[in-house]
Amino acid sequence: MGWxxxxxxxxxxxxxxxxxxxxxLFTEAGRAxxxxxxxxxxxxxxxxxxxxxxxxxxxxLLVAWVNELIARTxxxxxxxxxxxxxxxxxxxxxxxxxxxxxxxxxxxxxxxTMHGLQIGAGAGGVSATLILDV
Amino acid sequence: xxxxxxxxxxxxxxLRDDADRARHARIxxxxxxxAAISRDRSLEQLANVTSLPxxxxxxxxxxxxxxxxxxxxxxxxxxALPDGVISPGGIGFDINCGVRLLATEIERAAFEPNRxxxxxxxxxxxxxxxxxxxxxALDRDELDRILEGGCRALIERHDAGLPEDLEVIExxxxxxxxxxxxxxxxxxxxxxxxxxxxxxxxxFLEVQLIDTIFDxxxxxxxxxxxxxxxxxxxxxxxxxxxxxxxxxxRVMDEAQARYGIVxxxxxxxxxxxxxxxxxxxxxxxxxxxxxxxxxxxxxxxxVRGVFARHLGxxxxxxxxxxxxxxxxxxxxxxxxxxxxxxxxxxxAFGPSSSELPARYRGLGQPVFVPGSMGTxxxxxxxxxxxxTRSLASVCHGAGRVLARGAAxxxxxxxxxxxxxxxxxxxxxxxxxxxLAEEAPEAYKxxxxxxxxxxxxxxxxKVARLVPLGVVKG
Numbered sequence: 045m046g047w048x049x050x051x052x053x054x055x056x057x058x059x060x061x062x063x064x065x066x067x068x069l070f071t072e073a074g075r076a077x078x079x080x081x082x083x084x085x086x087x088x089x090x091x092x093x094x095x096x097x098x099x100x101x102x103x104x105l106l107v108a109w110v111n112e113l114i115a116r117t118x119x120x121x122x123x124x125x126x127x128x129x130x131x132x133x134x135x136x137x138x139x140x141x142x143x144x145x146x147x148x149x150x151x152x153x154x155x156x157t158m159h160g161l162q163i164g165a166g167a168g169g170v171s172a173t174l175i176l177d178v
Numbered sequence: 179x180x181x182x183x184x185x186x187x188x189x190x191x192x193l194r195d196d197a198d199r200a201r202h203a204r205i206x207x208x209x210x211x212x213a214a215i216s217r218d219r220s221l222e223q224l225a226n227v228t229s230l231p232x233x234x235x236x237x238x239x240x241x242x243x244x245x246x247x248x249x250x251x252x253x254x255x256x257x258a259l260p261d262g263v264i265s266p267g268g269i270g271f272d273i274n275c276g277v278r279l280l281a282t283e284i285e286r287a288a289f290e291p292n293r294x295x296x297x298x299x300x301x302x303x304x305x306x307x308x309x310x311x312x313x314x315a316l317d318r319d320e321l322d323r324i325l326e327g328g329c330r331a332l333i334e335r336h337d338a339g340l341p342e343d344l345e346v347i348e349x350x351x352x353x354x355x356x357x358x359x360x361x362x363x364x365x366x367x368x369x370x371x372x373x374x375x376x377x378x379x380x381x382f383l384e385v386q387l388i389d390t391i392f393d394x395x396x397x398x399x400x401x402x403x404x405x406x407x408x409x410x411x412x413x414x415x416x417x418x419x420x421x422x423x424x425x426x427x428r429v430m431d432e433a434q435a436r437y438g439i440v441x442x443x444x445x446x447x448x449x450x451x452x453x454x455x456x457x458x459x460x461x462x463x464x465x466x467x468x469x470x471x472x473x474x475x476x477x478x479x480x481v482r483g484v485f486a487r488h489l490g491x492x493x494x495x496x497x498x499x500x501x502x503x504x505x506x507x508x509x510x511x512x513x514x515x516x517x518x519x520x521x522x523x524x525x526a527f528g529p530s531s532s533e534l535p536a537r538y539r540g541l542g543q544p545v546f547v548p549g550s551m552g553t554x555x556x557x558x559x560x561x562x563x564x565x566t567r568s569l570a571s572v573c574h575g576a577g578r579v580l581a582r583g584a585a586x587x588x589x590x591x592x593x594x595x596x597x598x599x600x601x602x603x604x605x606x607x608x609x610x611x612x613l614a615e616e617a618p619e620a621y622k623x624x625x626x627x628x629x630x631x632x633x634x635x636x637x638x639k640v641a642r643l644v645p646l647g648v649v650k651g
Contacts, residue, residue, distance in 0.1 A: 054218045054244045055251055055578045082308075100432050103444075111424050118308065118417050119367050149308045150611060151582070152378035154271040154420040158431065158444035159247030175247050177271045177420075178379055178582075 046072025047168075048079075057151065057176045064169040066102075067129045070137060073106060073174065074113050074127040077153065080176065084123045085147035092128075092140040102134050103161050106172060109137050110156035117153075121145065151178050181221035183212050189634040193224055193239075202228045205239035206568065206634045214579050214622060218245040220252075226442045227255045232262025232450075234516050238568050240523050241630040242577025242622060246270070248445035251522035251578075254571040257451070259508070259515040263439070264456045265448035266430065266463070268519030269506050271423040273463055274470035275381075275414030276348075276502035277524075277546040277574075278478060279557065280495040281400070282485070284407040286387055289646070292488045293385075293604055297647035299484045300383060301606035304477055306376040306651040313374035313476065321370050325361060328352030328468035329475045338479040340497075345535045347500040348525070351471045357461025361418070362425050365462075369418020369469060374476035380575075380616055381413040381651030383477065384548075386555065386643040396559055396640045399541055400498050408643055409495060410555055411477050412548055413651065414504065415470035422466040426459040451517050460506070467505060474500055498557075499535075499544035501525060503574035511569060518569050526572040526637050528562030545637055549576050549624030551605075551616045552598050554644050556628045558637040572636045576624035585620040586611060598648070607650035616650065 046063030059076045063069035078084070097112050099105040113124055122143030131138040154177040163172045183191035183205050191212055193203035203224045207215060215221065220243050227237045227249055234256040243252030248267025257263050289296070305311040314336065316324070323331040329351025333339045344351050376383060386408045391397045402408070415422075430447040433455045439448060449455040482495045503524045506517055518525075527533050527543040534543055542559030549555050553576070564570045580588070591610025594617050598605050607613045631637050 050583055052581050052584070054220075054581055055246055057582065099428070104428070104431060108428070115364055115368060115417075115421060115424075121308075146308065148609065149378070150609070151615075152308045154379075154417075155424050157247040158427070158447070160443070177247065 048072055048076040053175060057178050058173060059176065060171065060173045062166045062168045062171045066170055067132050069163065069170050069172060070106065070109055070129050070132060071127050073110055074124065077110055077113050078123050078125050080151050081117060081153055082123055082146040082149040084125050085145045088126045088142035088144045090142060092142050095139045095141055096137065098136045100135060102163050103158065105135060105137060106163060106174065107156045107158055107161065110174065114153050114155060153178050181225050183216060183221060189630050193221060195225065201225050202233065203237040203239065205243065206630055206636065207241045208630050211241050211622060211626065211630060215239065215243050220245045220250040223250040224253055226446060227253055229441055230255060230257060230263055230265060230446065230448060231439055232257040234258040234262065234514060238571060240571065240573040241627045242573040242575050244578050246521070248443060249519065249521040252573060253521050254519065254523045254569055256516040256518040256569050259517060260452050261450055262517055263448035264451045264460060264506055264517055265446050265519065266423045266427045266459060267445045267447065268521055269463060270504045270521050271420045272414040272504055273419035273422060274467035274502040275504045276470065276474065276500060277548060278411045278474045278500035279498040279546050280409040280478060280481065281402055281498050282407045282493060282495050284489060284493050286405060286407065288489065289407045293647055296484060296488050297385060297604040297606055297649065299488065300481065301649045303480050303484055304376060304383060304649065306649060307378050307608060311372060311375045316370045316373060321366060322358040324472045325358040325465035325468055326356045328471045332472045332475050339475050343475065343497045345537060346497050347471060348502060351475065353464040353467050355461060356464035356468050358465055360458045360462035361422060361465050365418050365421035365425065368421050369416055372416040373473055374480065375416060376413045376477065376651035377416050378612065378651045382551065383649040384410045384645050385647035386410060386645050388641055389554065389644040390642040392639040392641065396541060400544060400557065400640060401496055402557065402641045409481055410546065410548060410643065411474050413473060413477065415466045416473060418469050419466040422462045426462060429455050430459065463506060467502065470502065471500065501545065511565065520571055522574045523571045524574045525570055526560030526564050527570050528560050528564060530562050545572055547573055547575060547624060547628055550618040550621035551648055551650065552603060552618050552645060553624055554642050556624065556639060557641040557643065558628065558631065558639055560637050561635055564636040567634065568636055572631050573627055576621040576627055578620055579622050580620040582615040585617050586614045589614045589617040589619060603645050604647040605650070613650065
């Protein structure tokens, strides 16, 4: 289980993600991204897409994961609202994602940044604050 | 650690830490702007920039500075070659985002009866927001030609503009040394369908009225006349540039430890410019910059088409200049070869610069400072004194002062749309939410920002432009 909230940032989008587990944290970060980008045109019903990303540590892995979703959203013109993390280590993530067309774009996102990012202990388990360039 | 700014000269502040030690950074501002700058994390981010290995002299904050990530937006820093670093975070994701101004001889009286039709046609002709356009079918070879040839390739091979346009684009519309083979497949996949699109965020296309001329002789040489219509285009390298930055930040984040580089912010990841990673990023960044020049060129070509459809082909739109504000350039300053990072800052060479187009020799490099939606924009010319005071750099806009969420809470998009229409400004923006995010209240006062630039001696005012029609990205 995870939840997210948007925090103050002068020019970009700063999102705080909290979750009980790391798997939930990565899943919730993907859901927050979809919410920022736009409104889905319904519920996904098509085929699942397999996604794998790797990075040199856990913080970089979170950025690589969100950047993968940003690129896939733009290339596929799909909002990935269904996310299942299949396997997660400190340096690799395997997931299945499923998307729907975007009914209305809210905020196009260019990239996730490493600025000030640190995955750490939070009240509900783990938390991270991520800044997205929009 | 907390940071603060101390006035040291008119319109100039020095950055100091909480022990009141100077931090090799200066900010151009006045009392009101420095108060706004001090409210967010801009000063901390500018202090982080001073930790870049090989930093030459001071880092600079422009009067429109605000917090970003890595560098603040409105930040300038140079590293000395050959050992200084290059940092993708000092350029940003939207590589060579910039501004292009087209001037016309069209009088307001001739434009007004056609205003709604023209602005509507512009919004239909030039895609904005998310995603693609497919305005041009670019196969791999053709994309490579644009990545390495910029505007020249687009004009010569696709007839998308006039040969004389090239003279008045920064770098002739093509940065030498671009390497298409350093641009990833992912970047190509994102960017290729997007050539000729505005994108989202604060990007826009504006039809404007030249409202005030401050320097008649300079305005005449730039082809600007009070009462005439102009068109300002603000956009960048789209998904291609975003992905180039993403790809190479990751490479540098992994590589910098091998060069003994430790930084307070991973978003500032860098390697020496002379390293294989630095050279590869420089080549990719230049390729993305060329894509951005070509993007603005294709948009301008289509703008010309719209005006010709409605007002006749004789009503030519002449390119005044095109300049980026998210780049790293290799420049000579005094006796030093430098890599000058400008993130949300505009290069502003003075009248004696040999880099100026022949048409503007002795005049200074044109600089465009867009205001927020519904407010004025300015045309300026760089001064020679900017060379030593700010590495020949000035601001790039008004600068945000209000977060997007706060702007949306304060301003209703539909009311803003109505208010702008009542003021005679036609607005085309699909989303009221996005409209609210870019409300005038979300930005600093552009006239004030420009006055600081003038007061600090960095550039001089030529003309003030006010909007008649806005197509928002």
